[in-house]
Amino acid sequence: MHKMKLIPNLVLSFLAHFHWTLHVSSEDTPTVGSRNIPRLLSKDVIRGTFDYPVYQNHTVLFHHEDSGEIYVGGTNFVLKLDLDRYQIAQKIHLEVTREEPCQQDPCENVITVIQRFGDDLFVCGTNGLRPHCWKFVNSSANVTEHQDGTGISPFTYTQNSLSLTVEGDLYAVAPLDKDGSYLQFRRKSGRRANVWMYDGWLSEPTFVSASWVKRKDDPANEKIYIFFREKNSDHNPEADPWISRVARVCKTDEGGSKRFFQNTWTSFLKARLVCGFPEESLYFNRLQDVYVQHAEDWRDTRVYALFTSNWNATAVCIYSMENIEGIFDNSTFKGYDKAVPEPRPGTCVRNSRALPLATVGVVRDHPEMSDWVHSVHYTSPFYVSNNNYTKIIVDRVKAADQNMYNVLLLATDSRKIHKILESGSEPFIISQTQISSNSSIQSMKLDSKKKKLVVNFAEKVYVVDLLSCDEYNKSCADCVLARDPYCSWTPSGCTPTVPEGIQNVFDGKTSVCSASTSDQNQVNRTRRNAASSEDEASLTHLAVPKGVPFYLSCPIDSYHAVYTWRHGGESSPCLQMQSNCLLLLPDERRRTVDRYECISEERDYVNVVKRYRVTEQGDQRPSGNRAPPTQ
Known part of the structure; x- marks a missing residue:
């Protein structure tokens, strides 16, 4: 039996301001009883941090899955992180290298590109408005070569850019001018010829991601997929100003002949990426982030895309690569009403320079597909939320039943990480991890083998342990x-x-x-009669003064559960305050001895979370101005 506890007198000011306190304290805390919120607010899942010497306006993360290496680039440096020992394994200094003085202050080299070429590390930075690249042999600090980085790295870190290496070739997006203009997707360097885009294909694009999808049984048909949004040509006031896209080019594309489309993609096609509610014509049109989950069979590769809308909601839509390819292979070409030439525009061929002018002409003038790319759930997004998500990563996890499950890791603009299970067509929000930082999340990478999520902020890097089961x-x-x-x-x-x-x-x-x-x-305890069994829960004894209302407190273990208070055959709802459920007991309702139980119900599980035996102290009133108990 627990010792008798004396409850101090509750001050009237606490009662007067309780509802105001409840509102402010719970503003960032989920409300119990809903499956559309995180089940658990995680606490001790941060396993390590890496501090930067100074605040970083921009950082870039690179993870090489085969080697387990994580690199982070900041201003004038590249760090190699050891996720096992939670320490910096290597630091490479990369100051500005240019002959003439900088025309900006401060004159900095902000690292924007980190890629792998075989055993070598390829790094590019702004280099004081003169983009430059370095190659480090065997990932050491020894430079083997360097080159002009224009078209690979942006001039400033605020400009749109991305990069991808494929079998020794570098694909990149970066402005060709200091003002950030002339932005397009190029094959910039490597074994194959440099190839770029035709000017009329895009309208003020913002590139989000690029991915190479392997075909082990058919490498000649492998393609590079580009995800972006661009300005909508429909200027109707009701039309969204942005259209989200997926485009593709053939890995084998060497550009056209010398007299037509030389060094220009001959296989470029694009299609609209749709996420929303087609039956209501309601769409999330602003693509924010993309994660491509590769599979042994390329047809099973899935694209997880994060969208926002102009009504302050975020959605996740999932696409099948087989369906995406089906649109490119079978749709008509928007604005083109003649017979489709052979080979079909966009087809991967052994020698792109020998393609007929008719085929390349359709690619030049009508690269957009008439049909839209819909998600695998079609009628609605997989997940819709009022949270402003900014980053998405998906991990594939083998469960105890030996089945594979997908877990979405979504980052919000308020420094939270949501862990969401994809099981069937319904999302299940497992947990929420709040990371303590004064800045927003800049980048995020997953080490799937170690099951660690690396989250990058302006002041430090956090490592989140996904195997935290405590x-x-x-x-x-x-x-x-x-x-x-x-x-x-x-x-x-x-x-x-x-x-x-x-x-x-x-x-x-x-x-x-x-x-x-x-x-x-x-x-x-899963049996309902357990709620009335005194052997199934500890009994807390409280002695309280007469004439004073007070609160009983019950900890919230799951925000998906429904909590109720039971007393004398009656039930009362939970009054939530942060991570506790409270029950207000006015003095006039109390008897000499009262028993109260806090019950949680979730799925098939009924649990007695807290049990109280309340007695009165008569007219004796101990002094003190304390808040209600939070046992």
Whole structure:
């Protein structure tokens, strides 16, 4: 039995301002009982940090999956991070290198590109408004060669750019002028010829991502996919000013003949990327970020795209590469009503310089597909939220049942990371991690082998441990209800998933816990009669003064659960204050001895979270100005 606790007198000012405090304190805290919010507010998942010597206006992250290397580029430096020891393994200084003085102050070399060429590290930076690139042998600090970086790195870090290496070739987007104009997707250097875009193909584009999709059984048909948004040619006031796109070029494209389209893509095609509610003609048109999840069979490759709208909502739509290719291979060409020439425009060929003028002419004048690319869910996005998400990464996780599950890692503009399970057509929001920083998230990379998420801010790099299972460690039921494929219940508690672990990612029902004899008491709590059994929960004894209203407190373990207070056969709703459920007990309703239970209900699990036995102290009133108890 617990010792009797004395509750101090509650000051009237607390009662008067309670609702104001509740509103302010809970503004950034989910409300219990909804599946559209994170189930858990994670706390101890930051496993390491890397501090920058000074505040960084811009940083870029590069991760090489095969080597497990993580590089970060800032102003005048590149760091190699050791995610096992949480320390800096290497630092390369890259000051501005130019003959004439800078015309700007400060004269800085902001790193904007980090890529791999074989064993060498390829780095480019703004170099005081003179973009420049360096190649480091075997990733050491020894420079093997350097070159002009115009068209690879932007002139300033605020300008739009991206880069991609494919089999020794570098593909890049960067302005060719200091004012940021003349922006296009190019093959800039490498084994194959330099190729660029035709001026009329795009309208003020903002490039988001580029990806090479391998075809092990058909490398001659491999393509590079480009994701971007561009200005809408429809100037109707009701039309969104932006259109989101996916485009593709053939990896083997060497440009056209000397007399027509020389050094210009002959295979470029583009299509509209649609995310929204087609039946209502309601679309999220502003593409923000893209993650391409590659598969052994290229047809199974999936594109996870993050969109925003002009009504302050964010959506995630998922696309199949097979469907994207189907649009490019079968749709008619917008604005073209003649017979389609052979070979079909956009087809990958052995020698692009020998393509007929009719085929290249369609690519030049009508590169847009008439049909739109719809998501795999078609009628609606996979996930819609009022959170302003800015970054997306998707991890593929093998669960205890040996099935593979996708977990979306979404970053918000308020420095939160949401972990969302994709199981069927419905998203399940597992948890929310709030990262303490005064700046916004600049970039994010996943080391899937180590299951660590690297999150980059202006002042430091944080490493989030995706295998942090301690927060589900109260019971088998708590571990299973999380539906976190990274975690399963074992005799050692909730631990990183092992084949023999207890887990139910599919629907989170806790009946699977019956296999765990060490947690049988927790299994019994799933029965509703457990709520009235005094053997199933600890009993807290409180002695309170007469004539004073007070609050009972119950901790919130899951924001997906519904919490109620039970007393004398009656039920009262939970009054939420941050991470606690409160029950106000006016003095006139109290008896000599009262019993109260805080009950949580989630899926098939009913749990007595807190039990109180309340007695009165008569007219004795201890002094003190303390808030209600938060046991």
